[in-house]
Amino acid sequence: MKAISIGLLGLGTVGSGVVQIIENHQDKLMHQIGCPVKIKKILVKNLQKDRGVIVNKSMLTDSADDILDDPEIDVVIEVMGGVEETRNYLLRAVRNKKHVVTANKDLMALHGPELLAEATRNNCDLFYEASVAGGIPILRGLVDGLASDRITKMMGIVNGTTNFILTKMSKFGSPYAEVLKEAQELGYAESDPTADVEGLDAARKMAILATLGFSMNIDLADVSVKGITSITEEDLVYSKRLGYTIKLIGIADRVGEKVEVSVQPTLLSESHPLAGVNDEYNAVYVYGEAVGETMFYGPGAGSLPTATSIVSDLVAVMKNMRLGVNGRSAAAPQYEKILKSDEEILSKYFLRLHVKDELGVFASITTLFSQHKISFEKIMQLPLKDKDQSEIVLVTHKASKKDLEDVLQKLRDNELVHDVKSTYRVEGDEA
């Protein structure tokens, strides 16, 4: 029985996991697909590097041609990262009739529609389960598990690195730089962790989730993004005091036909199931009109969890090969994209202000908010070390993004306000 032949692009954190799972699970793979699976060639950048996994050195190459032009290779697994060079490799792979499995969210968020269309034209599969939330089968959950429902909202912790950092900072008071380094050493962070901490990695994943969940083409440019770098110790302390935990949350929300997609540090009610998702774990909370609320939870980064999703995609490709139905599973988006305006994006907000400590300031601030029809759910004024200043911490009722931004501008222009220290969206405690 002819073995299925794999070309692996990349042998880093995820690539090593793929090698291990394919080796250790041969029996299970054989049982599921009826033939052995063999990795034939592996593309790396540096042929001299000492590798953590045992692979025969003759399998390694630094030329992608050895994989893309080899007619014996049936499936290309891409775990090298990067965008432009990788896009060209994958286009070449499907044009050479090779099925593709990738973990690359940067690539799929930017060029997914083009790559999927080219794969379909060439009767090839292109699967990318590992690109969102590592080991959680969330893409199949949306596309297959919830195929019969209309999804209205997804809230996700979809970046393992930032969740790891925020967990350690809020539970143990660990310093940001130290925990980031730890996340890098554990293989959770991207090679340049800026994409993690600035929210871009999560934004790419939310664009992929929203595209599949809402069946419309959501581009990366449609996602508003804010990362975790400006979160302070004071923010963590106040959020805890008020019954919240700060998480980097991706939100994809649909009201009628209009959608918003965003990523930002968010104060999440401690009673919300996402608040208990810690360390490198990820979770996506999905609201469906018929099913109600569901949550997909699991490890969001790391070698073996991510490789599990990749090898499951490989099994799906091979089952399709056996049935002769490759290249038919990528349904084109059904709906036209209509984005909500800032007037239509509604949320509760947490604000922390430093103001002059004198008679009438509190009243003047509350008047400013009421002029924009923003009312408070919680508000407190506290003394600061500097006797001339005090701190106002408040949580609003739901307000539009536009009204909130107008108020923020007026606060910044107001001579009674020294500084708007922080502003966060608040989620998860709707009555």
Ligand code: NAP
């Ligand atoms: P990594 O540890 O940096 O490994 C990258 C591998 O690709 C290395 O083996 C490297 O070769 C090779 N490579 C990179 N650029 C190359 C080039 N231009 N030509 C040839 N080989 C090249 O990265 P990773 O963490 O495994 O991540 C791989 C992909 O999976 C990325 O798209 C990432 O976003 C995604 N992903 C990662 C995780 C995670 O937890 N790490 C989870 C989900 C998705 P050398 O070994 O010779 O340097």
Ligand code: HSE
């Ligand atoms: N850097 C990513 C994260 C890897 O921390 O979530 C998984 O996509």
